[in-house]
Amino acid sequence: MARTVNKKLRDERRRKILDAATVLFAQHGFSQSTITQIAKAVGVSHATIFLYFPTKDDLFQAVILEPLDTTKKLYLSLMSQGNSPLERLHSLVRGQIHRSLYNATYLRLVQYALGQPERFPDIAKELNHYVNRFVHDIIPIIEEGQRMGELSPGDPFYIAWAYFSYYNGIGMCYLEPNEESINELVKNGLRIFGPVEKVCNYD
Amino acid sequence: MARTVNKKLRDERRRKILDAATVLFAQHGFSQSTITQIAKAVGVSHATIFLYFPTKDDLFQAVILEPLDTTKKLYLSLMSQGNSPLERLHSLVRGQIHRSLYNATYLRLVQYALGQPERFPDIAKELNHYVNRFVHDIIPIIEEGQRMGELSPGDPFYIAWAYFSYYNGIGMCYLEPNEESINELVKNGLRIFGPVEKVCNYD
Amino acid sequence: MARTVNKKLRDERRRKILDAATVLFAQHGFSQSTITQIAKAVGVSHATIFLYFPTKDDLFQAVILEPLDTTKKLYLSLMSQGNSPLERLHSLVRGQIHRSLYNATYLRLVQYALGQPERFPDIAKELNHYVNRFVHDIIPIIEEGQRMGELSPGDPFYIAWAYFSYYNGIGMCYLEPNEESINELVKNGLRIFGPVEKVCNYD
Amino acid sequence: MARTVNKKLRDERRRKILDAATVLFAQHGFSQSTITQIAKAVGVSHATIFLYFPTKDDLFQAVILEPLDTTKKLYLSLMSQGNSPLERLHSLVRGQIHRSLYNATYLRLVQYALGQPERFPDIAKELNHYVNRFVHDIIPIIEEGQRMGELSPGDPFYIAWAYFSYYNGIGMCYLEPNEESINELVKNGLRIFGPVEKVCNYD
DNA sequence: CATGAATGAGTTTTCATTCAT
DNA sequence: AATGAATGAAAACTCATTCAT
DSSP states (O other), rough: OOHHHHHHHHHHHHHHHHHHHHHHHHHOOOOOOHHHHHHHHHHHHHHHHHHSSSSSSHHHHHHHHHHHHHHHHHHHHTTTTSSHHHHHHHHHHHHHHHHHHHSSHHHHHHHHTTTOOOTTTTHHHHHHHHHHHHHEEEEEEEHOOOTTTOOOOOOHHHHHHHHHHHHHHHHTOOOOSHHHHHHHHHHHHHHTBBBHHHHHHOO | HHHHHHHHHHHHHHHHHHHHHHHHHHHHHHHHHHHHHHHHHHHHHHHHHHHSSSSSSHHHHHHHTTTTTHHHHHHHHTTSSSSHHHHHHHHHHHHHHHHHSSSSHHHHHHHHHHTTTTSSHHHHHHOOOOOOOOHHHHHHHHHHHHHSSSOOOOOOOHHHHHHHHHHHHHHSSOOOOOHHHHHHHHHHHHHHHHBOOHHHHTO | OOOHHHHHHHHHHHHHHHHHHHHHHHHHHHHHHHHEEEEHHTTSSSSHHHHOOOSHHHHHHHHHHHHHHHHHHHHHHHHHSSSSHOOOOHHHHHHHHHHHHHHHHHHHHHHHHOOOOTTHHHHHHHHHHHHHHHHHHHHHHHHHHHTTTBBBBHHHHHHHHHHHHHHHHTTTTOOOSSSHHHHHHHHHHHHOOOOOOOHHTTT | OOOHHHHEEEEHHHHHHHHHHHHHHHHOOOSSOHHHHHHHHHHHHHHHHHHHHHSSHHHHHHHHHHTTTHHHHHHHHHTSSSSHHHHHHHHHHHHHHHHHHHHHHHHHHHHHHTTTTTHHHHHHHHHHHHHHHHHHHHHHHHHHHHTTTSOOOHHHHHHHHHHHHHHHTTTTTTOOHHHHHHHHHHHHHTTOBBBBBHHHTTT
């Protein structure tokens, strides 16, 4: 019983540490964020951090890799909403871009780590797995869309990567997040998948 | 005469320092790259670095900002090659993506700095100027393409930003650079501008 | 309890650092004394010093300014011992000169800082306060002595400053400290106050 | 002939260096004054300084010790002006205090070096010679004054030292230099020699 | 003779990490 | 379990000094 309570407290504190670290790492980068800063943000002693994460590198790794599961579930959910492939892609694009504009912190951190693979090799490897799985998961939808004539032809693998690049790049653009900007970025992002213009068909 | 020689030697060494710093900063980030490492890469004492750049920050700034002029000239040149707007965009996209795949180091560094605007505010400001100018320079071509019917309608401002995001995001994808990947990324990138499918017209 | 012990240990160590720093700063000056030297003298790591004083400047300032309170209490006590003004001045002069000869280290340090007001402006300002208070405290005694006929007339303000100069200057003389030298320096220092020669009166 | 001209130029430049160094050393202390600063003040390259003084220490030593001859001549001249011993002491005290208030730079430097004998042992030794000679030179005047009844009795050796202390201490007092302050400091300084009050005698 | 370039030794300061309580 | 104290390993930056021109 006591153990359960303790476990709960531990998990809660662990979470707090991860959250604070996410914000600080995203804002100042890895080296410029100190364990003491993070501890202060959480309201514990810096030594306590080491009770939860053996090294600063481990903390950084956890900050970046642990949310990946949730993120994966999110995109899987997004890409299952809608009937036609195009609708599902639309749901995905809108969901991701919304997140990328309104909830940029974590994404920025992922990009930070992704941009320095020599420095964070383990993290980069794991992130690559994740990206590859994402590409792997989106390809069937693209293929289905092309088969159904909703999407113009094109190598689905590269289209998936192209979209991923687009999604990644948005994180660095600092466009003001509002209805308009999101709508436009969604529309333009969808273009990468080559949606067949209905206008055209009815000419 | 002696002065000329000296000036030349100085410039040469300055360049070497910038080159070595570019690589190291891109690989390990700002804080994790030490002046001593850079000096060793150049083959001089660490104190020598400070003869050319008063602080590490100055060196970093120079590494990122000094190439911007050349880069701007490059994209201006690229976007003037071709007759129709679409041709010019094609030239631009191909040129930039080629550079982004084959010459990724500098681009990665730009993204590194762009991703931490609170930490490198001066650099971020300057980079934003640059990006805004790029957007400003590409918009007229988009508009012309739309007027001529080569491009589908759409807000040119957001289209420009969308393409820029795409271009930026490619730097983090680590696709193997070859004919095929470049062709595909170019094709998919161009889609953002909404090229009107000829196939369609002749239906 | 533990807190009390800790506090005590901290204070003790803080004191040790201040003592070691006093000696080293007095011997080699500020710039030539290194934190590492001080740490070694105390028997701790150099990083420990920074746990007690955030910067070297702060340490220097503490070394000089913190004893001022005690010093003030000392001179106030000295100048209250004795009945007549002359007796009290005698007590003061003897006490200060004794200290200046037998306990020269701190005084030298004060002079070192006092001699470089542009370099240590905060310290110099604080020291000036102290000196002005000293002058202010001694003036009433001089006035009383003059009124009572124990002292020859003369502007008490300048007499106070003259004595203070004398006291200060002794710190640089490196006379061997013994009964004789102290007696003589006291006698000659007292002359600044213009004691009326008894011999004279009984002529 | 050329040699003579060169010699003259060299001496002139040497003098300029010493002058600039005097000011800077007095203002910022030894370690905080850099060779480059001095060179800039003189208008030459820092490397040039080393053509005139092999090391920074040598320069410092020259700055302090070379003027001693002149200073000695000055005090000898001052203490020979006047008929009676008291008059001559008066001339000396007035001259020195005037110099100490209006021309404080060099004096401050001497005190700076005098205050750190462990750090500048050679300079301190030389300065001690100088002080001893000064004491030695002033003692006969005191003795004569005492013999003539102009001065109260007292060990001339300690009186000489007492006056020297007074003179030294004035350098750190930062009293505003003007007619009044000088007059008062001279008057009070003279008291150290124990001038017999005429008033008294004629009672 | 004068100097600009180069450097190595040294100094303050930071910080992740360990440990005793 | 939590923490305050301690530290050693860096790292940026400075500066006297040397040397080639």
